[in-house]
Amino acid sequence: MRKFFVLLAITLLSGMLFTACATNVISATQPTLVFETTSEPSDVVTIDPPATTNSPSVEPSATEEIEVCSVNRIQAEPVYDGELLQRFDTNDSFVVLTIDDGYWDDVMNQMLDLLKEHNATATFFLLGKPFAENFSDQTVQRIINEGHDLAYHAYVHPAVEAAEKMTKEEWQEDYRLWEDALRSKLGDALFEKGFAPYARVPYGPWTYDYLTFASDNGLVPVYWSADNHAFEENRTPLKNGGIIILHATPEDVSVLKTLLEQDWKVISLSEAMADSCN
Numbered sequence: 001m002r003k004f005f006v007l008l009a010i011t012l013l014s015g016m017l018f019t020a021c022a023t024n025v026i027s028a029t030q031p032t033l034v035f036e037t038t039s040e041p042s043d044v045v046t047i048d049p050p051a052t053t054n055s056p057s058v059e060p061s062a063t064e065e066i067e068v069c070s071v072n073r074i075q076a077e078p079v080y081d082g083e084l085l086q087r088f089d090t091n092d093s094f095v096v097l098t099i100d101d102g103y104w105d106d107v108m109n110q111m112l113d114l115l116k117e118h119n120a121t122a123t124f125f126l127l128g129k130p131f132a133e134n135f136s137d138q139t140v141q142r143i144i145n146e147g148h149d150l151a152y153h154a155y156v157h158p159a160v161e162a163a164e165k166m167t168k169e170e171w172q173e174d175y176r177l178w179e180d181a182l183r184s185k186l187g188d189a190l191f192e193k194g195f196a197p198y199a200r201v202p203y204g205p206w207t208y209d210y211l212t213f214a215s216d217n218g219l220v221p222v223y224w225s226a227d228n229h230a231f232e233e234n235r236t237p238l239k240n241g242g243i244i245i246l247h248a249t250p251e252d253v254s255v256l257k258t259l260l261e262q263d264w265k266v267i268s269l270s271e272a273m274a275d276s277c278n
């Protein structure tokens with residue numbers, strides 16, 4: 001309890017609080033009660049949400065511990081074209097990083113190293129079969145434990161002609177195979193922790209069948225507003241709130257490096273949607 005009173009005193013005096021997200025230090029606009037934690041690491045403090053703010057949605061109670069990631073979340077409005085998420089409207093200086101495919105364990109680790117070094121997160125639209133067969137357990141655990149999203153791309157990457165012709169039943173079956181592969185590789189707990197309800201059709205043929213399949217499964221289809229050419233002259237540039245698509249390929253490791261050296265905060269879809277503590 002001593003720790004509790006020390007923490008309380010510090011918090012009331014300074015008006016500052018530390019978040020459960022180990023990498024972020026945030027400013028609170030008002031004093032906030034700090035509860036003693038017993039099971040968390042010593043640098044993690046579990047707090048009650050400020051009484052007058054809208055976030056988060058969990059109701060406080062006497063016994064419940066509530067994890068608050070930030071009281072100063074990214075302020076961004078998702079922009080859709082029909083059902084397709086295209087980008088975010090925002091005044092905040094951030095971009096959303098999405099990385100598709102993923103065949104090589106070493107390339108994935110190079111990208112994860114860069115993301116970690118720059119305190120950035122990404123949404124990985126992964127392939128089920130190569131993920132299950134080619135990636136070490138250590139690599140797949142890193143993806144989740146370092147705060148990235150796992151989202152649906154395909155079990156095995158179809159050719160564009162095949163993707164265009166797939167029925168919603170075939171997408172449903174592909175999604176089942178993908179989820180089975182990821183669950184068996186990650187285990188249920190890590191799968192649940194990392195899974196984010198986003199989908200990107202390979203090559204982008206957003207057919208009626210695909211969109212119906214996505215909607216039936218609560219998956220948000222995600223397009224992009226810039227690609228791996230964004231930093232070249234006369235190409236579509238990346239802007240605040242943009243969604244960039246890269247691929248987990250050797251060629252895009254250097255593009256990722258270029259992106260991370262820009263001034264933007266680079267975040268995952270879940271983080272931009274403010275439904276995650278990543």
Ligand SMILES: [Zn+2]
Nearest residue numbers: 100101202203
């Ligand atoms: Zn792909």
